[in-house]
Amino acid sequence: MVSAEEKQAAEELVEFIAACPSMFHTASTACERLEAAGFARLAEGEAWRLEAGGRYYVERNGSSVIAFSVGKHAASADSYHFQIAASHTDSPTFKLKAVPELDGPGGARRLAVEAYGGMLDYTWFDRPLSLAGRVLVRTANGVESRLIALDCDLALIPSVAIHLDRDQNKAFSPNRARDLFPLVSAGELEAGDFEEYIAREAGAAATDMLGFDLFLVNRVPGRVWGAASEFVSSAKLDDLMCAFMSLRAFLSAKNDGAVTVWCCFDNEEVGSGTKQGAMSTFLLDVLTRLTSALGLGVDDYRRALAKSMLVSCDNAHAVHPNRPDLYDAANHCVMNGGIVIKEAANQHYCTDAFSRAVFVGLCERAGVPVQTYANRSDMAGGSTLGNLSNVQASMHAVDVGCAQLAMHSAYETAGVRDVTLAERALSAFYGADLHIDAAHAACW
Structure with a gap:
């Protein structure tokens, strides 16, 4: 045991x-x-x-x-x-691009990300996601690096319903330039709002945010599990x-x-x-x-x-x-x-x-x-x-x-x-x- x-x-x-x-x-x-x-x-x-x-x-x-x-x-x-x-x-995860916002139907806003490493793409669908990494901000003396980790369920990559693509269970091969952009707003955010949000988390104005290395984070908590507590997942x-x-x-x-x-x-x-x-x-x-x-x-x-x-x-x-x-x-x-x-x-x-x-x-x-x-x-x-x-x-x-x-x-x-x-x-x-x-x- x-x-x-x-x-x-x-x-x-x-x-x-x-x-x-x-x-x-x-x-x-x-x-x-x-x-x-x-x-x-x-x-x-x-x-x-x-x-x-x-x-x-x-x-x-x-x-x-x-x-x-x-x-x-x-x-x-x-x-x-x-x-x-x-x-x-x-x-392995997904990295936020330098221009991070994409628009979508009905005013939806998505995050522009690209693959970092060789992940199992399908495992990133339909789970709460957030962002973490470093933000480089302008200060009175130059540039400063600040770590941020957004403690919220910020985004999600939604699957396409089985009714709309009935072959998904036979061969699911998501396209990273189409299917894997996380949804972050249904229409409440306007262009630039997301970048202002990130800058605030770093304690800076959006105009002072000079760069960032930010990555998607799986928000599902790690745990010990099993009938005999044999497994750890995270x-x-x-x-x-x-x-x-x-x-x-x-x-x-x-x-x-x-x-x-x-x-x-x-x-x-x-x-x-x-x-x-x-x-x-x-x-x-x-x-x-x-x-x-x-x-x-x-x-x-x-x-x-x-x-x-x-x-x-x-x-x-x-x-x-x-x-x-x-x-x-x-x-x-x-x-x-x-x-x-x-x-x-x-x-x-x-x-x-x-x-x-x-x-x-x-x-x-x-x-x-x-x-x-x-x-x-x-x-x-x-x-x-x-x-x-x-x-x-x-x-x-x-x-x-x-x-x-x-x-x-x-x-x-x-x-x-x-x-x-x-x-x-x-x-x-x-x-x-x-x-x-x-x-x-x-x-x-």
Whole structure:
């Protein structure tokens, strides 16, 4: 049976997601938790002064965060290395365009949006929606970024009645330039009213609103459910479930021999190729700067990478109870079965035999179950941020995640027990002082 502690952890995950309606809010929420735990804020544009035993964090673009804890003995050049877990702040949704209003029949007003990432479009119909993100406003001294999250049921994307299109249950393929514009007014709003509304929420006049990055938010609350409280459902489980449990593991870890690092990158859902994405220089910049601030050199940094390990955390596909035919007969995973190691021969996942062995060994030592996922051999799979971050800072890496259903739906489902099991697995990784000898051996 699901324990009270496991259920509480899942409910805390739901609360975390509720506080993170956009990638900017996710980064802000993470920074608040880091500061509450005693981490000092660093700015990329300022000099860094670090010390052994210190804990620090830095953000980029207000949507990506890297935090690190320097073990008391971590700065010894011979044993200097990093133990990193990385997830992402963003999830598939729809982004508001720069000119956000569209008119319609009878004075109806709609929102002009475009797809952000590869979502299941049909799941966005007939549910309450809102907006969240950042607004850039003119001030007396220049420009200022302000976060907003509209706490109201603002919009809805209505379906076409079955009477008007009787083939929808046979083949429903909505057109994003016709069918997926959210309805925001039946005629009460006039042109410009919506932009004034957004500006007021940001505490500014419409004439002072210079830009915004705003995204649709599913307003259906997350919840723990099931006859035995086995399931947790919410928007954004991919990838805030991993962000949540890896942050908890990072904050609770004690490791005097390593520099432990927590990363949460933006823009994974659109390829990571941005200044704040996993393929950017963000991780490289942080690791090289902290190495220098600890009094170590370029050669020490490169030696450290060879002895370091990254755990890329992004959820996996649980076997669908109605469609088990879509999965590999042997390499599949289930909800509440423990953390999943993801592998692919095409290397779209960064796992190899060495990184798998190290991670499995750490989990076995902690008594945490491990599962395996690989795509069915005749189906193309996805990818995630592990290999992309390795473009800039190459090290041993393994791809893991929690098993979930309905990935990229507006409302996803995972196992309650997996929140705790995944946290325990990441705690085992963060807490072990890894000593890696090329790809020949590792000990802790």
